[in-house]
Amino acid sequence: MTKPRTKPPPVRTCRVCRCTDAQGCRAGCYWSAADLCSTCHTVIDAVLEWYMLARAPSFVSLRHEIETEIAESAALLASSRSR
Ligand SMILES: [Zn+2]
Numbered sequence: 001m002t003k004p005r006t007k008p009p010p011v012r013t014c015r016v017c018r019c020t021d022a023q024g025c026r027a028g029c030y031w032s033a034a035d036l037c038s039t040c041h042t043v044i045d046a047v048l049e050w051y052m053l054a055r056a057p058s059f060v061s062l063r064h065e066i067e068t069e070i071a072e073s074a075a076l077l078a079s080s081r082s083r
C-alpha cells in the first residue's frame with residue numbers, strides 16, 4: 001500500500017522560470033534541486049555573490065538595471081530581425 005498523497009504529483013517544474021522536463025530552458029538545463037533548474041540556480045548564485053560583495057546592494061536598483069538591459073536587448077533583437 002502506498003501512502004495517500006494530499007495532491008497528485010505535479011509535472012516537475014522550476015519554481016522560478018516554470019520550465020519542465022518537456023519544455024526546458026532555451027539553452028537546455030538540468031535539475032539543480034527538486035524544483036529549481038540549473039539556469040535559475042546560476043542566476044541565484046550570482047545574485048547571492050553580488051549581495052555578499054556589494055557595498056550597499058539594492059534589489060530595486062538591480063531590478064531597474066536588469067530591466068533596462070532586457071529592454072535594450074529586446075530592442076536590438078527586434079531591429080536585427082526586421083532587417
Ligand atoms: Zn528555471
Ligand SMILES: [Zn+2]
Pocket residue numbers: 014017019020024025028029030037038039040
Ligand atoms: Zn530551466
